[in-house]
Amino acid sequence: MSIAGIAALLILLYWLITLAEYLRGMKLLRELPPSGPLSDPLPLVSVIIAAKEEESTIRDTVRHLLAQDYPRLELIVVNDRSQDATGSTLEELKKWSQTREEIRIPLRIIHITALPAGWLGKNHALYQGYLQARGQWLLFTDADIRFRPETVRDAIHYARLEQADHLTLTPTMTTRTFWLRSFIHHFLFSMTLFTRPWRVNRDDLTSGGMGIGAFNLIRRQTYEAIGTHKAIALRPDDDLQLGASVKRDGHRQRLASSRGLLQLEWYPDMHSAVRGLEKNFFSGFGYHTLLAAAAGAGQLLLFTFPWIGMLLHGDWRSLVHLLSVLITIRLYLKQVRLVSGKPSTDALVIPISAVMLVYVLLRSVGLTLRQGGVYWRGTFYPLSELKKMKGR
Incomplete structure (x- = not known):
């Protein structure tokens, strides 16, 4: 079996496991x-x-x-x-x-x-x-x-x-343009897959809390x-x-x-969203470059690669990628309904939104490392001090 075939199956396995956990976990989230x-x-x-x-x-x-x-x-x-x-x-x-x-x-x-x-x-x-x-x-x-x-x-x-x-x-998130809406929805969807917010409502856990x-x-x-x-x-x-x-x-x-x-x-527009997230996106990975790089690679592998593979291979691998894409869309639409209260057509541009998110992540990492810290609301905070606080 080719490397592309193995990758397609592994990605589908991830989405099947995620689908099962997501559907089970979302029952714990209520209005x-x-x-x-x-x-x-x-x-x-x-x-x-x-x-x-x-x-x-x-x-x-x-x-x-x-x-x-x-x-x-x-x-x-x-x-x-x-x-x-x-x-x-x-x-x-x-x-x-x-x-x-x-x-x-x-x-x-x-x-x-x-x-x-x-x-x-x-x-x-x-x-x-x-x-x-x-x-x-x-x-x-x-x-x-x-x-x-x-x-x-x-x-x-x-x-x-x-x-x-x-x-x-x-x-409930409100946005003015299609591309801003798709970007924010995808950002929140990615966060949901990473943080598993339903864990908040499980009293048997002491991890997974959030605000x-x-x-x-x-x-x-x-x-x-x-x-x-x-x-x-x-x-x-x-x-x-x-x-x-x-x-x-x-x-x-x-x-x-x-x-x-x-x-x-x-955010009122896409430019504001990029400028806003680039200031603190890197902090979500504890200012660890390798962890941020892995997250960026994961975005492309899980959200963009299946869409490309679905169109390119023309054999069983395309069908495997199609299943991954359909699961992604189903989970995405459930998440969008949670944050906006209504369905959205931006599920069709998930691979583009993923590329946009990786771009913002790269900007955040590059800007933080180049400056040696973060400007936050008019004040500069050195990276060494921020990392020290992350370790507490």
């Missing part, structure tokens, strides 16, 4: 259920946002949060050294909210003007918000998320129902037990690592689909 009446006593929830140069999005995000129908909520927004109108916009929002009788959610603004050594800006800002928070539950979220009014109410209900110490929700930056709801005592953001002070993937720490320390964790209660436009 966030509606809450109905909440039982007293209701815990105070502190929503904490880190905002840096977010003048274009922060107003809508804050207004959506001030419209939450959960009765015990406080909102803390940390202006992290912004050089645009973020700070003044937040102060205007605070004054506006104080004049509206229907808004009973207190809004506090923290302005940070300097970043201490040993911290990424966002992590430091979220930690400062925690120091001012009074809630028994902390909700860490981003400055560009749109919340439906019932989001926090439903989340607290579900967390208490599941006796969870940490609840993270997948947002999503759009919605990390955690008990205050659990947050303190895992070391707060101090323990992940230099992690660009702070949201993922927060969840990983919860699971690793044996606390109860849940991941659910927000069923459209959270809306996120991750």
Whole structure:
């Protein structure tokens, strides 16, 4: 048997195993259920946002949060050294909210003007918000998320129902163009195959935990037990690592689909997506070049090679590759429905999306190595310091 034939069979074997695990695992992932009446006593929830140069999005995000129908909520927004109108916009929002009788959610603004050594800006800002928070539950979220009014109410209900110490929700992703949508969907699909998110909901495991930056709801005592953001002070993937720490320390964790209660436009265009991911993509591989190279090769082998082989061979190998492609498309469509709530035709360009993702990965590795570190929100962090934090 030729090497090409062996490769085709091995790829199909991978997809068959993945299909079985995926279909079994996805049964553990649920949509966030509606809450109905909440039982007293209701815990105070502190929503904490880190905002840096977010003048274009922060107003809508804050207004959506001030419209939450959960009765015990406080909102803390940390202006992290912004050089645009973020700070003044937040102060205007605070004054506006104080004049509206229907808004009973207190809004506090923290302005940070300097970043201490040993911290990424966002992590430091979220930690400062925690120091001012009074809630028994902390909700860490981003400055560009749109919340439906019932989001926090439903989340607290579900967390208490599941006796969870940490609840993270997948947002519904919105995009403006076909190619951006296909790229983001493929990126999230690849992450799902790598992280196996259903492992979050298995209480018998202490590995496989994760968090999503759009919605990390955690008990205050659990947050303190895992070391707060101090323990992940230099992690660009702070949201993922927060969840990983919860699971690793044996606390109860849940991941659910927000069923459209959270809306996120991750990037406005393809250029922004490339520039955004190239800053931190390499960090997902612990800044290990060989691991990143293996991931790039895996992308091409699993997502691009079968499509080419399906068209080229003209014998049994083409049929084997066709089976791999059909399994890939089925899993992809299930994942897209989870993050966008509807099917998409971008499954037809999976091999192109994979090449685009490898390109961004190469840019991320090259840029980080060439600079000797990462520029993150206006601050440079040496690679040696980042690797040291990865080892903790």
